[in-house]
Structure formats: C-alpha cells, structure tokens
Amino acid sequence: MDEKVLVTGCNGFIALHVLSVLLSEGFHVIGTVRSQSKGNKVKESFAELYPYAKLDIEIVSDITQEGAFDAVLKKYPDLQHVLHMAANFSFGSDQGTNEETYLIPSTAGTKSILNSVLKLGSNVKTVVQTSSFASIMNVENPGLLHTEETWNPITWDKAKDNAASAYVASKKLAEKVSWEFLEEHASEVKFRYTAVCPPYVLGPQMFEWGLASDTLNTSAELVNSALKSTPKSEINTEEPNGLVCDVRDVALLHMLPLRNEKLGGQRLFPVSGANLKDHQYEDAKFNVQRILDVLNAKFPELNGKISKGTTKDNKGALAKIFNYNTDLTCELTGLDFKPFEVTVFDSAKQILDYQAAHK
DSSP, X not given: OOOEEEXXXXXXXXXXXXXXXXHHTTOEEEEEESSHHHHHHHHHHHHHHOTTOOEEEEEOSOTTSTXXXXXXXXXXXXXXXXXXXXXXXXXXXXXXXXXXXXXXXXXXXXXXXXXXXXXXXXXXOEEEEEOXXXXXXXXXXXXXXEOTTOOOOOOHHHHTTSHXXXXXXXXXXXXXXXXXXXXXXXXXXXXXXEEEOOSEEEOOOSSGGGGOSSSOOTTHHHHHHHHHOOTTOOOOTTOXXXXXXXXXXXXXXXXXXXXXXXXXXXXXXXXXXXXXXSSTTTTTEEEHHHHHHHHHHHOGGGTTTSOOOSOSOHHHHHHTSOEEOOHHHHHHHOOOOXXXXXXXXXHHHHHHHHHHHTO
C-alpha cells in the first residue's frame, strides 16, 4: 500500500530527521518547501541515503495564504497523514511589527493547512503539528510542575510589545488555533490530531551540509559555540537555559501518531532522559555550563582548548529551571528518551569530524 504523508516545511532541522524516519519506515512522503532550490537539495540528499524511497517535493511559497495547500491536497487526493512543521518565521527575523513577524504567520499558516485538510483531505486520518514547550511553560511560575496538560497563561496583549514574548505567545496561539478548530468543526473533522511540544532541540544535523555554515541553527549553535570557546572566553555559562530534548526523539514522536491511534487528541512533551531512573526529573535541565561539562569530560583532546565554564554551583543554577513531569508521554509512546550527554556528545562529534575532514 502506498501510504502518503504530507510534511510541510520539510527542509527544517527537525523536519529532515522526520523525513528520515518516515522514508525508512516505507512511507511515501510529499514535502513542501518555499523554493525549488531548497527542495532539490532535500530530494537529492535523501535519494542518496534511501535510493528506493518515495519522496516528492512541492513548492508552497507562502503558507499563510488562504488555500496555500489546496493544490497539494488536490494533487494527492489519497493523502492519509499530514505533519504540519512549517513556520514562516524564526526568532529575531524582524520582518515588521511583532504581529506581522510572529503572530500572523504562525496562526495563519495553521489555519491554512487545517482548512485545506477539512475541504480536500477526505482520506486524511492523522494530523500532527509541531508545537513547542513555549505553549506549555509558565515563566511566572517555573516551580510549577509542567506536564502535558499545562498551558502557558501568556496573552497576546501582554506579549505584543516584546519580541521574545511575542514569539512565545505566537507558538502557544498557533497550537490553540488547532484545538479550537477541532471544537468548531467537531461534526466534520474525520482526522485525529496530535501536538508535539518540544523545548530546546539539540542533536546532530541530518546531513553534513547542515554544518557548512559558520553559524548553525539556533539550538545546534549552543554546542557549536561551546566548541569555539577558549579557556579565556568570558561567557555567561548559566544562560541560555531551559529544558532540552534530542532531535531524533522529537522526530520519532512525529511518526508514532501515524501508527498509534491512542496518540490522537494528545499533547506530547519530549524531554531528555525522561525515563532514566537515577535522575528522571533532572536530565532535561540544561545551561551552557552543562554543555561544557560534557565536552570536557567526553573529549579529553579538548581539555585546555575550550572553556571549563564559570558556574561554581551548577546544581543550584539548574534547580531554578522549569520543573516537569512527562510520565504521560513516556507511557503513551514507550520511547526511551536519549540522555543529555548522549545528545551533546553526538552533536559535538559530528561537528569535530566535519571540521577535521574539511581543514
């Protein structure tokens, strides 16, 4: 059977890993990108990795336009699954007002894909959306036990004048659009919906070309910049900080709802080492100091070349970060979430190997 999956924004850091999981599982993937050149790169890379896989690329230049995905849904009427991963913005993109930069692209893009599926996706049975821990976290009360049921109380009115707050609010509101859409169209909707809400996402790049730039994508750059440090570097090792998860686990969480009906109607909240018995609710708390600790411990050849960090009481610093419990996600998925040190080691090794091969 030719089981077709639409992946919007298929050239992103997480999305490339999702494509790898889907193609290796035998799905026929239709990926959307904004330009032909980006699509060609993705198609050629996966053709080399999986020569017999089915991957089609479609161009959707502006996901916020009404009916932006209609042509794709019409071209593939037997589409069975939709993974909405596209975002028309990234933090700090400064394309205009905060509403124009963050709110409108995130919410309009979500409405666009849901309306297309409702109108034209009569065979679609699963929709998965890449949401964010931003829709869960409560910055006013980090001591709160954050779970899959927690919602960020932030409102657009309070967030709109600050770029960072506007970005966070837009992520929450984009997910809210979906839940409200499901309620509004309850009698018409035939598909199951799942939201995946990752915090910081670290891990190796899917392809070597992801390392070609001096500066990597926002999350991966945290490890890269730590590798660029020197013993004399003056860096704030307590920031940035937060919760973290591995990109490969996030990718699996996007595929599992296609196979497991019980994941419909759920918010999945991935974090590093979520089922490690010895430190179950500590492993996902990170700051730059923790990254440096792993690099110095796991790569003896870096000792004396990179910073050892300046945070003397890192346990105290990490204790201030969001508390969390992701038992439900662990129980529903059965995944063994990769520990933080494995994620950092794999990321750093890939970067170091690439640098050694391209001296």
